[in-house]
Amino acid sequence: MYLARDYRINHLDESELIERCRNGEQQAFSEIIRRYKGKIASTIFGMLGRCDEADDIGQEVFIRFYKSVNNFRGESALGTYLTRIAINLSLNEIKRRKLRSFLSFEKLIEEGKDIMDIDAKSSLDENKEIIQKAIQKLSSKYRSVLVLRLIDDYSTEETAKILNLPVGTVLSRLARAQIKLREYLKPYLSEI
């Protein structure tokens, strides 16, 4: 009986799930979490790197959605809506970090660590940590376009919509972000 109900929930489309969620059906909400947690994880980890706060921020994304499900008008896809919340919460966290590092010695310690310290011999394919460190070095406006476009695989138009920016701005920020990444990662790039 339980399995049959589970099976039905798994096959519901997005709008039906949202409707059931509005009616307080917790199974529908769980299904939404199951469907989108991977995407939200890649957005948050892309923006913040591996950190203790990432899980809490991920949970907050879904809790905010649950609380405001009655206000969700379905003008954008659910994934896009959740990603927008994830990006905003990540940007808030970046601001908090900046403030914290301004008030403490954290900044000095972080500055001491360089991408080069990780493993100068490993190639990009072998070491995700190098890439993550390099992404973390980008400023938040470049980081957000890069994460949405390259990690979450949104189109430039979708990225522009999520960030509420013109497509031209997204393209120029993407180019700038990649120029900076190329600078940071020069020692690891192959000389083909």
Add this chain to the structure above:
Amino acid sequence: MKNKKLELLLYKSFDSHLTKEEAELLRQELQSSKELRRKYNQISEIRKAVSNTAEMSFDPFFEQHILSKINNTQSERKYINVFADSLVFSFRKVALIASFLLVALISYNLISGNNYSIEGLLGTSKTPIEYAFDSTLNLFWSGI
């Protein structure tokens, strides 16, 4: 200047459609310039590596944590609602008793005296300050 323009065109080619002229220009430059080809390969390499960082997941109990947080908030809200309801109920009682006492006081003052001012009705007639310190005048003010 030309190199800068070409570099931007190169980046643009990964994320957006180029016009026929732009595509042709880039194709020709890629054929002739080894440096541009090297850049193209490096950008592709970076993009591939960045895309590969995507496979990450939250804590295995991620979903349970969310549901328990929501349930806790809901039970807290329920408790607050019960408290607010009981507060409204008890204050309703107090308000009823107070209004009954007020009506009784006004009725008593109306029956016992002939002062129809607000102070008179509520039994809060004020003694002016100059009478308060003069015992004779105070007697006069009190109507004795």
